[in-house]
Amino acid sequence: MHPHPRIAAIDLGSNSFHMLIAKATTRGYRIITRHRQKVRLADGLTPDLTLDDAAIERGIECLKDFAQRLAHYQPLQIRCVATATLRKAHNRKQILKRFERALGSPIDIISGMTEAGLIYQGATLELARPDSAMLVLDIGGASTEVIAGVGTEPHVLKSLDMGCVVWQNRFFAGGMISAARFAAAVAAAAEQIRPLATTYQAHGWQTVCGASGTFRGLQDCLRHYRADAMSAEFIRFCMEESIKQGSVDALPAIGVREDRIAVFCGGLAILVALTDNLDIKTVDLAQGALREGLVNTMLNERKRSLA
Template sequence: MRQHPRIAAIDLGSNSFHMLIAKATTRGYRIITRHRQKVRLADGLTPELTLNDAAIERGVACLKDFAQLLKNYEPLQVRCVATASLRKASNRKQILKHFERALGATIDIISGTTEAGLIYQGATLDLARPDSAMLVLDIGGASTEVIAGIGTEPHVLKSLDMGCVVWQNRYFADGLITAARFAEAIDSAKKLIQPLAKTYQAHGWQTVCGASGTFRAVQDCLRQHGSDTMSAEFINYCMQETIKLGHVEQLEQLGIRDDRMAVFCGGLAILVALTESLDIRTIDLAQGALREGLVHTMLTERKRSLA
């Protein structure tokens, strides 16, 4: 057995599939390589919650690529988890057979609470002080996780039934962007957040960090604008500028990357709803998310087994 083995953490999200391969070190781990593919599983969920063949084929193609990378890097341990889209899919057993055959590894469909806990671990490893109250937000493709904790320990964990892909398809499907559509999308998101607002505000936080692609996209807007603080005011400004552009194909003018344009409005509407419902003033960009949390958990379990 290698003294410092390689491990692989794979996250089958509703928008993107991620793989992180890391090497264990005496102080934790060192990332060897990261890979991400836009699979957009949530795009393939029908109203009956069946995942369609096109989405399954995109997932299989990605996992075959991941399988080749696993063969190249030969990690000692592989852990793969799937999130909201597969939690919802009525044909998930059939999908898992295809996905596990393509990857060559077992895939666990994790609960929303487990997902939230892993996200919090990954997001706070480098940011949190032991006594710091934290709020972590992750806007995924089909779910949004809101987690409050102290240091690296999560205390309040919720997974909400909304995400950037689902909201984009529901409110901006044809690519047109209007103030009325944003208002409707924000109002729908608030209805899911507001029943929980008092619980989170009672817990409190000193720092808020965002751990998903929506936050990185807003950060890109910040850079283009010459600003460095992701404030509630800037997020609202970003929405107003988005509305002025009128169509998703114009979002590159705000600095939005091509691979993010198709789901940006859905994620931004949820973000606005979060900042307004929870009275969030500023947000930091987290350096980690679910896969980093998964690596941390794998290493912790390994240390316990060797003790």
């Protein structure tokens, strides 16, 4: 058995598909390459929860590309997981067969709780001290994970039925931005968060970190405005500035990258509701997310098998 094998972790998210290929080392792992492709799977989820052909084809094309990259790097172990959109899709069995054929590897549709645990693990690998109380937020395309823990151990895990793609389509259809649309989006997110507030606040945290594209989008805004921190005030400021633009197409004016504008307001509305209802003061950008958690899990399983 190779002492330092290459391993691949693939995350089929509702907004983006991610692939991370890493090499095991004596201290953990070293990332060889990572790839991300906007597939926007959740865009294809119809009202009757069937995933449409266009979204399926976008997924297949991405997975064919991933398969070519896997053939080049030849990892010893590959693990691929799918999240909220495929959890919801009534035609997931047929989709899974086609996706597995395109990738050439098995795909697991994981539960919201499993997803939350992997996200927490990936987000806290670099940030956490053993005694540090953490809150991790991940605003995906069709679900939002909120996880409180200590160090790298999650204690309270929730996967909420809302995400940046779903919220964008529901509240910002046609790319129009207004105060009324944001108010409705924030209120709908708050309905899901409010019942959990006491539980999370009782746990407490010293650090809050965000592990998804919404937070990377806000990091771009921070640089644009030369602001110091992703504070609750700055997050609300970005909402007000987005409203002033009036249209998704104008969001680059506040620092949002072109590849993030399509779902930025949906994610931002959810984040405003999170900061308001959980009384979050500031958010750090996490260094890892689900795929890093997946790599770490694979390495731990390998260590146990070699012990």
